[in-house]
Amino acid sequence: MKKIALGLMVVCLSSVAFGAYKTMHKKKQVKKTTSxxxxxxxxxxxxxxxRSACFGQCPAYTIEIFETGMLRYTxxxxxxxxxxxxxxxxxxxxxxFITEFNSIRPDTLRYMYEKRIAxxxxxxxxxxxxxxxxxxxxxxxxxxxxREWAIKIDSFAKVDQSWxxxxxxxxxx
Numbered sequence: 001m002k003k004i005a006l007g008l009m010v011v012c013l014s015s016v017a018f019g020a021y022k023t024m025h026k027k028k029q030v031k032k033t034t035s036x037x038x039x040x041x042x043x044x045x046x047x048x049x050x051r052s053a054c055f056g057q058c059p060a061y062t063i064e065i066f067e068t069g070m071l072r073y074t075x076x077x078x079x080x081x082x083x084x085x086x087x088x089x090x091x092x093x094x095x096x097f098i099t100e101f102n103s104i105r106p107d108t109l110r111y112m113y114e115k116r117i118a119x120x121x122x123x124x125x126x127x128x129x130x131x132x133x134x135x136x137x138x139x140x141x142x143x144x145x146x147r148e149w150a151i152k153i154d155s156f157a158k159v160d161q162s163w164x165x166x167x168x169x170x171x172x173x
Contacts, residue, residue, distance in 0.1 A: 042098055042099055042102040043129055043130055044067065044098050044101070044102055044106075044127055044128065044129060045066065045067055045128040045129060045130060046064055046065060046066045046067065046098075046127075046128040047064070047065050047097075047098060047101055047106075047125065047126075047127055047128075047153070048062055048063065048064035048065075048125065048126040048127075048128070049062065049063055049064075049123065049124070049125050049149070049150055049153040049154075050062035050063075050123070050124050050125075050126075051121055051122070051123055051150070052121055052122040052123075052124065053076070053077055053078070053121060054119050054120060054121045055119045056119075057078045058078060058121035059075075059077070059078045059079045059121075060075075060076040060077045060078060060079070060121070061073065061074060061075045061076055061079050061157065062074045062076075063153050063154070063156055063157045065094055065097055065098065065153070065156065066094060067091065067094055067095060067098055068088075068091055068094065069088045069089050069090045069091040069092075069093065069094040069095075070086060070087075070088050070094075071086065071087050071088070071089055071094075071156055072084065072085070072086050072166075073085045073086075073156075073157050073159055073163065075159070080159070081159040083165060083166070084165070084166040085159050085163035085164065085165055085166065086163065086164050086166055087162050087163045087164060089156070101149060104145050104146075104149065106125070106127045106134055106136070107134060109125075109134070109136045109139075109142065109143075109146075110136070110142065111135055111136065111137060112137045112138060113136075113137070113138040113139065113140075113141040113142035114138070114141060115138045115140075115141050116141065120140070121140075122137070122138050122139070122140055123138075123139040123140040123146065123147065123150045124136060124137050124138070124139055125139055125146070
């Protein structure tokens with residue numbers, strides 16, 4: 001019975017996470033800059049990391065880093081700032097980050113890592129390539145490097161006055 005409940009929870013979280021990713025990419029896309037091509041030595045277009053909710057008050061949000069330098073933060077629940085915010089950190093800094101992220105070989109990661117405790121918040125990644133998206137669900141149960149990268153990505157998520165609030169009218173709620 002526990003396995004069935006756990007399986008249903010994983011399916012629900014996966015559906016919500018994938019739906020959020022698709023919603024974010026339906027919005028207007030950021031134009032590429034020529035400098036990002038020189039710095040980003042991978043074919044990764046963006047890296048999105050999300051933290052899922054738990055049965056308590058765990059913060060749920062996503063952070064996406066685009067090769068162009070655009071950052072997008074979406075606070076969902078139990079965060080100081082809810083809604084979608086964007087800012088540009090520059091193509092060079094973003095390209096360097098994506099190139100370093102590529103060193104962990106995200107293309108070799110499994111789609112799903114088994115979650116041992118259903119109530120704990122999860123970490124998931126969506127890595128966008130020109131013609132596909134690599135999803136890594138329950139990354140917190142995967143290799144230690146995925147938790148380390150989540151902490152690095154979290155360092156981008158400090159929403160302050162440098163972020164611009166994006167109208168939520170184009171997003172599904």
